[in-house]
Amino acid sequence: MTTKRGKARRATRAPAKENGGHVITVTVNGTKYVRTVEPRVLLVDFIRDELRLTGTHVGCDTSHCGACTVLADGHAVKSCTMLAVQADGAEVTTIEALAPKGRLHPLQEAFKEHHGLQCGYCTPGVVLAALELLQVENAPTEEAIRTAISGNICRCTGYVNIVRAISAAGDMMRPGRK
Amino acid sequence: MQARSFDYVRPATMAQALKVLREEGSRAKVLAGGQSLIPVLKLRLAEPKLLVDIGRIPGLAFIEERRDGLRIGAMTRHRDLGLSKLVRDKYTLLSDAAASLGDPQVRNLGTIGGSLAHADPASDWGTALLAFETDLVVRGQQGTRAISIDKFFKDTFTTALRPSELLIEIRIPKAERTDGGAYLKLKRKTGDFATVGVAVQLGLDEKGTVAGVRIGLAAMGPTPMRAKKAEEILVGRRAGPTAFAEAAKVAAEEARPASDLRGSAEFKRAMVEVYARRALETATKRAGR
Numbered sequence: 001m002t003t004k005r006g007k008a009r010r011a012t013r014a015p016a017k018e019n020g021g022h023v024i025t026v027t028v029n030g031t032k033y034v035r036t037v038e039p040r041v042l043l044v045d046f047i048r049d050e051l052r053l054t055g056t057h058v059g060c061d062t063s064h065c066g067a068c069t070v071l072a073d074g075h076a077v078k079s080c081t082m083l084a085v086q087a088d089g090a091e092v093t094t095i096e097a098l099a100p101k102g103r104l105h106p107l108q109e110a111f112k113e114h115h116g117l118q119c120g121y122c123t124p125g126v127v128l129a130a131l132e133l134l135q136v137e138n139a140p141t142e143e144a145i146r147t148a149i150s151g152n153i154c155r156c157t158g159y160v161n162i163v164r165a166i167s168a169a170g171d172m173m174r175p176g177r178k
Numbered sequence: 179m180q181a182r183s184f185d186y187v188r189p190a191t192m193a194q195a196l197k198v199l200r201e202e203g204s205r206a207k208v209l210a211g212g213q214s215l216i217p218v219l220k221l222r223l224a225e226p227k228l229l230v231d232i233g234r235i236p237g238l239a240f241i242e243e244r245r246d247g248l249r250i251g252a253m254t255r256h257r258d259l260g261l262s263k264l265v266r267d268k269y270t271l272l273s274d275a276a277a278s279l280g281d282p283q284v285r286n287l288g289t290i291g292g293s294l295a296h297a298d299p300a301s302d303w304g305t306a307l308l309a310f311e312t313d314l315v316v317r318g319q320q321g322t323r324a325i326s327i328d329k330f331f332k333d334t335f336t337t338a339l340r341p342s343e344l345l346i347e348i349r350i351p352k353a354e355r356t357d358g359g360a361y362l363k364l365k366r367k368t369g370d371f372a373t374v375g376v377a378v379q380l381g382l383d384e385k386g387t388v389a390g391v392r393i394g395l396a397a398m399g400p401t402p403m404r405a406k407k408a409e410e411i412l413v414g415r416r417a418g419p420t421a422f423a424e425a426a427k428v429a430a431e432e433a434r435p436a437s438d439l440r441g442s443a444e445f446k447r448a449m450v451e452v453y454a455r456r457a458l459e460t461a462t463k464r465a466g467r
Contacts, residue, residue, distance in 0.1 A: 015188065022186060039186035039229065040219070061179050063217050064369060066283060075257075075286040081216045082287065085186050086209075086233065129282065150368040151281025 015088050024088035028053065029097035037084045044068045044079035046087075047094060055095040055124050059153070066152035069125035070094050076132040078151070095124035098131075106172035107131060107165070116165030118156035126152045130166045138170045181219035188231040192238075192317065195344060198230050200319045204341045206230050210253060210292030213284045238291075238346060241265060247352040252291025252345045256280065259290060269350065270464055271359030271377055275306035278361065281369040291345045294330070297337045297401065300371035304331060304402035306361050307348065308394030309377035315347040324349070331401035356389075357381045358465030360457045363396070364449050366440060372396040373440040374449040376429070378457040380417070382465045388412045388421070393457075395450065397440075398433040405429035408454065417462045426454035 015022040021036035028051060035050055047053050047070070056079060059067030063081040070079045071093035098105035107127050110116065117123045126149055133140055133148035140148070145166045146159070154162060189195035199206055207226035209215055210233065218224050232238065238253035241262050248269055250259070259265055260276035279302045280288060293303045294314065304327075312327035316339060325338050332338060339345060353359075359379035363372045375396025381389045391412045393405040408429035415421035435446035 015186075039184055040181040042180075042216075042220075062220070063213070063284070066281070069283055076283050077287050078283045081213060081284075083186075083209075083212065083216065083229075085188070086212065086231065088188075132282075148282060151283045 015085060022085050022088075024085055026084070026087050026089075027091045029092070029094060029100075039083060039085050041084045042080055043070070043072075043077075043082040043084050043087050043092070046084035047079060047092070050084075053094050053096050057121055057124055059121065059125075064153070065122070065125075066129065066149075067122050067125045069128045069152065071128055071132060074132065074135065076129045076151075093128065093131075095127060098127065105169075107134070107169040110165040110169035110172065111162070114161050114165040114168055115157065116162045122152060122154045122156075126154065126162060130169070134166070134170050134173055138174045140167070140170060142167070179220040181216075182222055182225045184219075184226055185228045186231065187228065188234055190234060192235055192344070192346070195230055195232055195235060196317065196319050196342070198228075199344065200342045202228050202230075206341070208232055208292075208295065208344065210295070211255065211288040212292070213280065213288035214292060214296040214298065232344065239289075243268070243352070245352070246349075248350040250290055250348040250350075252294075252347060253289050254291075256285035256288050256290065256293075257282075260285060268353045269310075269359070271306055271309060271361045271379055271461070274359075274361035274363075275302045275377070278302060278363040278365070278375075284369070290348060294348070295337060295339060295345050297331055297335050298371065299334050299400055299402065300375065300397035301402050302361070302363065302372065302375060302396060305372075305375050305394040305396035306377045307350070308402055308404050309359060309361075309379035309392045310350045311392070313349040314345055315349060316343045317346050318343040322346075328404070334400045353379075354381060356383070356466045358461040358463065360460035360464065362453045362457045362460070364453060371440075374398075374435075374446055374453050376450065376453040376457045378454070378461040380412070380458070380461050380465060382417055382462070386417055388415055388417050393425075393429060393454065395429065395433055398435050398446070398450065403432075403434075405432045405454070407432050412458075417458075417465075422455050422458040425458065426451045429454040 025034050057067040059065035068079040072090050145163050205227040209229045209231045238251045240251040266273040307327050313324040361377045364374040377394035380391035383389045408425040411425045430447045430451035433450045435443045437443045
């Protein structure tokens with residue numbers, strides 16, 4: 001195995017069936033949820049409709065825009081292009097996890113400071129895509145930042161301020177700072 | 179958007195998966211990373227009765243080099259292929275393909291095997307692997323067989339895989355130090371399919387003559403295709419601008435692009451010539467590093 005995706009930790013048995021649905025266990029923002037879902041339910045609909053966490057947005061619903069990006073086992077994924085049953089046993093992080101007690105995450109502070117958002121619709125997805133990058137590289141090059149958010153579309157501000165914000169957040173998150 | 183209802187199973191072992199596939203036949207569809215299949219289901223372009231999720235079967239995600247070459251497990255994510263130092267050092271064109279494919283989110287979930295089985299005409303992996311003498315290892319209830327990449331793609335979204343079979347591994351002959359490759363892709367934006375994609379893998383002899391070469395083209399017909407006439411022109415020729423210009427022109431003539439939103443057939447043909455020439459140049463530079 002050359003991969004380190006933590007799959008071994010995940011449940012390998014098939015989810016139990018119940019009334020045509022499947023019982024899944026998904027940890028979202030540290031809280032474990034056990035729910036029965038139809039196999040066709042998308043992860044984004046599970047998060048929004050079932051768990052009522054509406055910070056994750058549906059943009060295009062066709063896998064193009066990245067607004068629905070969440071982290072699954074630490075990796076950015078489009079929750080409109082993943083089934084909830086596929087997330088059985090996974091740890092999911094949504095935008096709600098970033099400011100648990102109303103205290104903004106450095107990425108959120110930086111987006112505010114550097115005008116990295118206008119309407120804000122794409123922002124949760126962009127922030128989570130950026131978070132995946134900053135978790136492994138807190139002094140990324142501009143090119144690395146642009147690659148990391150290349151699956152996310154913003155239709156308001158353009159990307160210059162978003163890139164600045166992510167870079168500034170990296171500075172804030174570097175050990176020894178704050 | 180919502181897919182039509184389907185049932186879902188997640189076999190824990192390959193044997194279980196093969197049993198389900200044999201029993202369910204074409205009612206079932208294999209779910210790997212889902213980055214092609216889920217959009218297809220949402221658009222209701224396919225309406226399988228059952229998804230067989232092979233994502234938790236152990237031992238299907240690996241990248242390793244044996245004496246005879248590179249072996250890649252079918253469930254290996256695009257991301258992991260892009261990060262592999264072994265792949266970057268010795269099979270560089272696969273690194274190029276991994277980096278140019280989809281976008282970061284797609285690369286985090288999508289798999290090389292899923293992409294091949296989906297068989298899009300613009301498949302980056304299909305095109306890249308055509309530039310090697312790739313064998314695709316498939317397993318069915320009767321046992322294991324290898325399908326040459328040259329015989330794998332039958333038509334758009336159609337492969338030589340039987341409904342009861344599972345693609346499990348990709349095998350590529352060992353690259354020598356005097357081999358080099360490149361995959362170049364023209365795309366409108368990140369995440370879009372290739373407007374034009376050219377994969378070149380070549381081997382040079384000690385005099386700088388092309389000893390062997392394979393060229394794959396993306397989005398130039400119903401399936402990824404080889405530019406065989408261009409390959410023939412190059413073998414035995416000195417690797418350099420004259421031979422490359424000639425071969426690139428022939429590759430463009432061999433290509434069968436269709437006019438669509440990504441450009442006219444004429445434009446795409448012109449770009450095949452440019453990208454083929456550049457891919458040959460880059461592959462040559464990388465050979466014998």
